[in-house]
Amino acid sequence: MEPIIQVHELRKSFKDMEAVKGIHFDVAQGEIFGFLGPNGAGKSTTINMICTMLAPTSGSVTINGYDAFKQKAKVRESIGIIFQENTLDEKLSALENLKLHCRFYRVPKNKRAERIQEVLEIVDLVDNQKKKVEEFSGGMKRRLEIARGLLHYPKVLFLDEPTVGLDPQTRAHIWEYILRLKEKENITIFLTTHYLDEAEISHRIAIMDKGTIIALDTPDRLKQQVGGDVIELGTEDNDAVAAQLQSAMPEAEVKQEADILRIQVPSSDQFISTFLQQIRVPITSLNIRRPTLNDVFLSYTGRDIKAGPA
Amino acid sequence: MEGIFAIWQRDLMKFVRDRPRLLGSFAMPILFLIIFGGGFSGTMENLVMNQTSEIEDFNYLTFIFPGIVAMTLLMTSIFSSLSVIQDKEFGYMKEILVSPVSRVNIAIGKMLGASTVAFMQGVLMFILIPVLGVTYEWSNILAVLPIMFLLSCTLASLGLLIASLLRSTQGFQLIVQVLVFPMVFLSGALFPVTNMPAWMDILVKVNPVTYGVDAMKKVMTGAGDLPVAAQNALGLNLQLFGRTVTVAEELLFLIIFTSILITLATISFRRANA
Ligand SMILES: Nc1ncnc2c1ncn2[C@@H]1O[C@H](COP(=O)(O)OP(=O)(O)O)[C@@H](O)[C@H]1O
Numbered sequence: 001m002e003p004i005i006q007v008h009e010l011r012k013s014f015k016d017m018e019a020v021k022g023i024h025f026d027v028a029q030g031e032i033f034g035f036l037g038p039n040g041a042g043k044s045t046t047i048n049m050i051c052t053m054l055a056p057t058s059g060s061v062t063i064n065g066y067d068a069f070k071q072k073a074k075v076r077e078s079i080g081i082i083f084q085e086n087t088l089d090e091k092l093s094a095l096e097n098l099k100l101h102c103r104f105y106r107v108p109k110n111k112r113a114e115r116i117q118e119v120l121e122i123v124d125l126v127d128n129q130k131k132k133v134e135e136f137s138g139g140m141k142r143r144l145e146i147a148r149g150l151l152h153y154p155k156v157l158f159l160d161e162p163t164v165g166l167d168p169q170t171r172a173h174i175w176e177y178i179l180r181l182k183e184k185e186n187i188t189i190f191l192t193t194h195y196l197d198e199a200e201i202s203h204r205i206a207i208m209d210k211g212t213i214i215a216l217d218t219p220d221r222l223k224q225q226v227g228g229d230v231i232e233l234g235t236e237d238n239d240a241v242a243a244q245l246q247s248a249m250p251e252a253e254v255k256q257e258a259d260i261l262r263i264q265v266p267s268s269d270q271f272i273s274t275f276l277q278q279i280r281v282p283i284t285s286l287n288i289r290r291p292t293l294n295d296v297f298l299s300y301t302g303r304d305i306k307a308g309p310a
Numbered sequence: 311m312e313g314i315f316a317i318w319q320r321d322l323m324k325f326v327r328d329r330p331r332l333l334g335s336f337a338m339p340i341l342f343l344i345i346f347g348g349g350f351s352g353t354m355e356n357l358v359m360n361q362t363s364e365i366e367d368f369n370y371l372t373f374i375f376p377g378i379v380a381m382t383l384l385m386t387s388i389f390s391s392l393s394v395i396q397d398k399e400f401g402y403m404k405e406i407l408v409s410p411v412s413r414v415n416i417a418i419g420k421m422l423g424a425s426t427v428a429f430m431q432g433v434l435m436f437i438l439i440p441v442l443g444v445t446y447e448w449s450n451i452l453a454v455l456p457i458m459f460l461l462s463c464t465l466a467s468l469g470l471l472i473a474s475l476l477r478s479t480q481g482f483q484l485i486v487q488v489l490v491f492p493m494v495f496l497s498g499a500l501f502p503v504t505n506m507p508a509w510m511d512i513l514v515k516v517n518p519v520t521y522g523v524d525a526m527k528k529v530m531t532g533a534g535d536l537p538v539a540a541q542n543a544l545g546l547n548l549q550l551f552g553r554t555v556t557v558a559e560e561l562l563f564l565i566i567f568t569s570i571l572i573t574l575a576t577i578s579f580r581r582a583n584a
Pocket residue numbers: 014017019037038039040041042043044045046
């Protein structure tokens with residue numbers, strides 16, 4: 001089947017600054033596709049270009065078979081988008097916001113009431129629909145925006161940092177809704193986030209940094225590429241241990257962080273049985289785990305994704 | 311079409327719910343009514359009566375009132391266009407722009423929203439008619455309504471064009487201040503603008519309010535039927551290229567002004583989101 005989104009050599013420069021540097025990817029129908037990257041990576045710029053809201057410097061985007069720069073009205077009908085910033089009319093009630101949306105997208109008149117209640121149910125706002133949006137909490141507003149984005153049954157739903165600024169509990173709820181929705185409607189979901197745990201729900205992840213996609217694969221395979229295990233070791237003399245480790249296990253990748261050594265090894269068994277017994281310096285902490293997406297990012301860029309206050 | 315209607319209705323709904331704005335927009339016209347109606351009317355009446363013997367019972371207020379209503383239309387339609395900038399600031403404009411509603415329909419919807427609000431304010435001014443002790447024929451009052459709406463559309467399109475080019479409310483207020491007052495004073499709304507120096511005369515003639523005010527005065531007071539000498543004395547002999555313009559021509563000018571401004575605003579909306 002033809003991919004629902006095709007992005008080819010997409011570029012965007014703001015004055016002297018190149019925010020997106022020629023990226024290339026496809027998204028399959030029904031897929032959850034995640035864009036993961038630190039703040040300023042170019043995620044919003046990319047999403048805004050794909051959604052017809054920003055003219056690219058060069059490149060092409062096709063959505064649902066339509067050219068995003070030449071057939072904007074067709075593309076706009078095919079997509080729903082939850083922008084990074086709030087775009088609700090807070091002076092109106094939730095219901096009024098949804099009704100207006102139906103009219104902008106020409107949802108058939110006889111289906112409107114039914115669909116509005118349907119999306120309100122998905123995001124659990126049925127009882128609050130008559131309230132003005134300004135009385136809503138941050139999480140409720142976000143949920144209402146998601147409901148609104150679904151009203152016209154888009155082929156693709158774009159979510160730009162849908163949970164940024166929300167508390168962990170609300171974030172978890174929102175993802176629950178998104179996944180419930182995915183199951184129900186089988187729409188394609190394109191999301192951006194700088195929270196690692198959130199990217200995990202994607203079928204495939206594109207890791208973006210400084211305007212380029214540095215890796216693109218399923219979360220599992222991305223982590224397999226990093227390979228082996230990650231050991232976080234704290235000792236009373238990290239420098240000495242690091243030096244000793246380099247000579248004893250040349251295959252291990254060692255990085256010094258604040259007060260721990262992050263050691264990447266093909267297998268933790270060997271590390272424990274051979275190396276750990278040799279060191280004389282007292283150990284203060286030890287943590288062995290499978291690689292995370294942050295390790296993936298780290299291995300490509302040498303930096304941590306600043307995951308913000310999670 | 312439904313997009314136009316939705317955008318238009320949203321602005322109306324918000325206006326009706328916003329009491330302070332409803333009251334606030336009355337303050338300025340009433341102030342001007344007091345100054346020009348109360349303070350100046352004696353002087354103006356003598357002036358006019360001395361110029362012609364054809365008017366016996368002249369009430370200056372009767373002539374100034376349509377001007378004040380036009381001024382209300384000007385201020386309300388331009389200030390209502392501010393909603394475009396507020397929509398940008400509060401993010402709602404993105405919801406509109408990312409929808410399949412065509413850019414020209416967005417511009418028309420926004421324009422109709424602002425002009426309807428202005429029109430309603432203008433009509434509300436009519437409750438002052440008995441208070442002021444002036445009288446108009448009912449048929450003239452009805453006939454002036456479409457002119458008022460058309461003038462509101464022209465001015466709302468102007469406000470919309472300005473608003474579509476700006477990002478901040480402050481910038482808008484600044485531009486409006488340097489624009490609105492000259493537009494009032496150089497329109498004949500408050501005092502005749504005949505016999506102006508040449509450069510000012512040009513400003514008067516490119517000012518759409520001039521044609522709206524002239525048409526409103528002629529239609530509302532029935533002055534179009536007065537003898538030419540009387541019309542001249544009242545400053546109702548608006549000339550363009552050496553001949554007096556008719557009400558029909560004035561309405562045509564307003565339609566042309568509106569079409570040009572809406573086109574420019576549409577282009578500006580198209581550019582705003584590529
Ligand atoms: N309108 C703009 N004008 C100038 N620079 C911009 C504009 N929008 C974004 N940028 C810059 O482009 C880069 C990418 O931004 P953005 O796409 O918002 O990143 P992300 O969404 O991944 O955090 C940033 O450095 C940002 O400052």
